[in-house]
Amino acid sequence: MATLSARTMHLQWVLLFVATSFGLLAGSPQTHAAADAGTVYDVVIYGGTSAGVAAAVQAGQMGKSVVLIEPSRRLGGLSSGGLGQTDIGNKAAIGGLARRFYQAVREHYNDPAAWKWQRRDQYMDSGQTRTAAGEDTMWTFEPSVALKVFEAWVKDRRIEVVYGERLERPAGVALTRSIPWRILSIRMESGRTFRGRMFIDATYEGDLMAAARVSYTIGREAGSVYGETLNGVQTGQGRHHQFVAGVDPYVQKGNPASGLLPFIDPAGPGVEHAGDRRVQAYCFRMCLTDHPDNRIAFHKPDGYDPLWYELLLRNFEAGEAGMPWINSSMPNRKTDTNNRTGFSTDFIGQNYEYPEATYAQREQIVARHRLYQQGLMWTLANHPRVPEHIRREVARWGMCRDEFTEGEGWQDQLYVREARRMVSDYVMTQHHCQGRQRADDPVGLAAYGMDSHHVQRYVDASGHVRNEGDVEVGGFSPYPISYRSIVPKANECANLLVPVCLSASHIAYGSIRMEPVFMVLGQSAATAAALAIDEGVPVQRVDGDK
Secondary structure (H helix, E strand, C coil), rough: CCCCHHHHHHHHHHHHHHHHHHHCCCCCCCHHHHCCCCCCCEEEEEECCCHHHHHHHHHHCCCCCCEEEECCCEEEEEHCCCEEECCCCCHHHCHHHHHHHHHHHHHHHHHHHCCCCHHHHHHCHHHHHHCCCCCCCHHHHHHHHHHHHHHHHHHHHCCEEEEEECEEECCEEEEEEECCCCCEEEEHHHHHHHEEEEEEECHHHHHHHHHCCCEEEECCCCHHCCCCCCCEECCCHHHCCCCCCCCEEECCCCCEEECCCCCCCCCCCCCCCEEECCCCCEECCCCCCCCCCCCECCCCCCCCCCCHHHHHHHHHHHHCCCCCCCCEECCCEEEEEEEECCCCCCCCCCCHHHCCCCCHHHHHHHHHHHHHHHHHHHHHHCCCCCHHHHHHHHHHCCCECCCCCCHCCCCCCCCCCCEEECCCCCCCCCHHHHCCCCCCCEEEEEECCEEEEECEECCCCCCCCCEEEEHHHEECEEEEEEEEHHHCCCCCCCCCCCCCCCEECHHHHHHHCCCCHHHHHHHHHHHHHHHHHHCCCCHHHHCCCH
């Protein structure tokens, strides 16, 4: 059969684009009865994460009609959900709306009225986020300030934001029958339907991507898949956040017949460098304070199980002397608190089902993570087997009365470090991170080290408990992220972009998965969506130079 000319193929695409834009083609069996009625948006964005907000702002700036759908009641994802200690790697790599966000943070804190719980001159940030003299950005902030910036962005630009609507899964996406297929509309659990010409999945989970039948993966690839040395099972990388040697894993010390303590994987660790579907650990990035007028003391939660923390106590008794957290200072005597040492805020091994779970199952997983972390903080502040200097330090902190007020200081946003990852025609890998391979169609820069938190807890050959999965490898320059990694395969969905659950191996995703980068990719995704509309082409064929 003769090959179609480029001109003929382009004409066919334009006709398909017009037809689907006005609902003229029959859909798949999933096509919605309501898909032919109501507004047709230029760009429909599912997920009000920082990437989703940036995408909505960019689409509006390019003159496109846009709707931003956020399943929760809060914009900003992790950026407004407790992650105020920005992971950057290299500030010069961050531009566009992402940089404007951090400039807006700086403008907020330039106002003396922003400093309620301490004076501006009393606050000192540190490390990679330190704001240098004369710098117009600020990279540390309170969750409420990030929320204020995002809400101002959508309000000032009159962006339509829909809160509290979740995609009906798995049948909530109406698709054309043709290949490559297109999304006609997406339906929420409430029955509300949104039609669009272009769609952006800006969720951490990739729910729209999955429902649109786009290829994806979960967990770690074997090292052999992409020729990587840092993927798959990594017992040899176990130097960081590790147990002290000799911690007994059994309910009764020295007695395997008594069973393993909670959250130790009896099937671990697996073959070195082998792939699996295990997912790196999640936690809540707590915003704490030591100001007595703003502090809520840690409490012993209902459902507290002391066995959950027995390994923590044994680790201390085996010689662990370090603080089991990274308690980074944020403005107004607050913190962004993250995981540190062998037993900390990461709930290792308890999230494997989360990426594909139903909404009800995810809510249970989130609640279990919150119970774990609340119990952890109470244990650290009160248990007599915790070293006194650690009890004393932890006990002077607590949740903030003026953050996440609906949860008495506890947020709903779990730190979903990694869930689904798209598999496209171009996959970002360790080789891109370390400069052995370079994308020639960049839409953003990544600059952080390859960073995977622990994936499992297991018993080693000596009969002691160990953590596995943590990889922290850096030392490379900023590198470009391919446009092809944020769009599906050429023979898959033609009007979907995925700036968060992009096409990357597990270990490369560990470098890319930073909030500033997600904002950059969200802005790039919206730009490509607008150009695809203007040019009448699938997202895979957008002119990269434009």
